[in-house]
Amino acid sequence: MDTEKYSNGPCPVGRGLTYVGDAWSMLILRDAGGGMTRFDQFQKNLGIAPNILTRRLTALVEGGLLERHRYSQHPPRDEYLLTEAGRDFLPVLFAFGAWGARHFGDAPVSHLVEKSSGASVEAIVVDRATGAPLSGLDLRIVQPGA
């Protein structure tokens, strides 16, 4: 799709979609967040065609969400590590997953726990300053310069 149609606008959702605007990219970031780093791992877990995986990994590297790191010279082998921006995307994915579990979770779904305590974690989107859930707020979008 023609990302120029929305990527240059003032909306930060459109801006973000320029970099992560398809399901494969989100699933690659999800798996990277789960500790996967190598082409074969992503390919096996996602069942994605190699040429598409190559394209998506390259785009995520160019977008600054993954970093390519050569871990073997002979034979040449790269691994893919989350950058700070890529790691910062994981909470968004968890909020996305919580929404998926709420509305399409009739079959059993995986869930999040905190590693040390084992406590269940449910992602929810709130206002940073007040802690109020965004679902309960009446919001308006203000254009830059308005």
Next chain:
Amino acid sequence: MDTEKYSNGPCPVGRGLTYVGDAWSMLILRDAGGGMTRFDQFQKNLGIAPNILTRRLTALVEGGLLERHRYSQHPPRDEYLLTEAGRDFLPVLFAFGAWGARHFGDAPVSHLVEKSSGASVEAIVVDRATGAPLSGLDLRIVQPGA
């Protein structure tokens, strides 16, 4: 893309991506959240080809995120309203937008305010029970039945 590859798994992110797994769908939901209801409004704002918009709107209706409502019989005209699941997706989009603004916001971006108070709102993903930002937690994914 072949959504069957991830939609049947236990991951609620994959489950959600079956319904909202592309940029256009997310932008249509964004605009519906901003009050747009009609085909022409979406088309004009997004600069999307009519046949693609028709396909996306139909998929969002079939997925239960939008509801089609005939507002005129002669001529026949439909409008598209967010369902509860569609409305519940908006906070996820705002978290996505906040991430976009943090990392790709060098050019001016729009921002959220609460309607009544006019106070700026910044979407952040936290644990519902403790209010702890997910970015600061060490998390693990537990498979169903584990």
